Amino acid sequence: MPNRKCSFNVSLAESEDKLIDSLSNLLRRCSEQAKDRKTNFSLGLSGGSLVQLLTKALRSSRLDTSNWEFFFCDERYVADDHSDSTYCAYRTEWLSQLPDILDLQFVKADTTKPLDECAADYETKVKVKVGNSPSNLPQFDLLLLGMGPDGHTCSLFPEQPATLEETSRLVIPIRNSPKPPPERITFTLPLINNARDVAFVVTGASKSDVVKRVFVEQDKQFPAAWVDPTSGQLTLIVDAGAGSQIKL
Numbered sequence: 001m002p003n004r005k006c007s008f009n010v011s012l013a014e015s016e017d018k019l020i021d022s023l024s025n026l027l028r029r030c031s032e033q034a035k036d037r038k039t040n041f042s043l044g045l046s047g048g049s050l051v052q053l054l055t056k057a058l059r060s061s062r063l064d065t066s067n068w069e070f071f072f073c074d075e076r077y078v079a080d081d082h083s084d085s086t087y088c089a090y091r092t093e094w095l096s097q098l099p100d101i102l103d104l105q106f107v108k109a110d111t112t113k114p115l116d117e118c119a120a121d122y123e124t125k126v127k128v129k130v131g132n133s134p135s136n137l138p139q140f141d142l143l144l145l146g147m148g149p150d151g152h153t154c155s156l157f158p159e160q161p162a163t164l165e166e167t168s169r170l171v172i173p174i175r176n177s178p179k180p181p182p183e184r185i186t187f188t189l190p191l192i193n194n195a196r197d198v199a200f201v202v203t204g205a206s207k208s209d210v211v212k213r214v215f216v217e218q219d220k221q222f223p224a225a226w227v228d229p230t231s232g233q234l235t236l237i238v239d240a241g242a243g244s245q246i247k248l
């Protein structure tokens, strides 16, 4: 395995129930650590397949989520009630399945603003609500990331390598995303890599090759391979399909 700055753990789950258990255990550890620090638990969400998996993990673990705040590691630049909106996907699932989680616990992007302003405004919200690390950057307690078959994570795509070089902005606008919808906002690497914990949750045999290229070979042509928390921990939670080319 190549050198990483961070400590790296892999959880290879033989069944969906085991994967949900791994995710629940991670949420329990990170939220308890936030409680010990007497702070709200700041959790960055991703969209796509993670919505269902996280919903299952929260339902089965019955964790106390009253002091949790939910942010979006990336968000699609569409109205809040649009079917492409990641906020809408979580809100719709959780209204019926996790009714204790309140709408005011979501820190939403204001997609009524022009795209550049929407990204800058979301960065301000993150700076106001998430406590800083000694490096003076907001430090999330946990970021849950997905990874597409092309190795993208958040809305950092291999076709847009300049997004990986951002050093000053923490949230940037994305135009011409190769995956629809074309306009989005996304966390950048300085913010992602400053988190206390970052976890990828990846499922499906169609992603096994990219899982190996990203997490074993750390092939930098894939944006997900740039995720390497400076002082935090990195966890990879995979099912048997996605993890089939990893040797532990």
Ligand SMILES: O=C1O[C@H](COP(=O)(O)O)[C@@H](O)[C@H](O)[C@H]1O
Pocket (backbone or CB within 6 Å): 045, 046, 047, 048, 049, 050, 074, 075, 145, 146, 147, 148, 149, 152, 153, 154, 155, 179
């Ligand atoms: O478009 C997106 O895709 C990625 C990966 O989604 P998945 O369905 O392949 O797990 C997701 O992590 C990201 O938040 C989303 O905007």
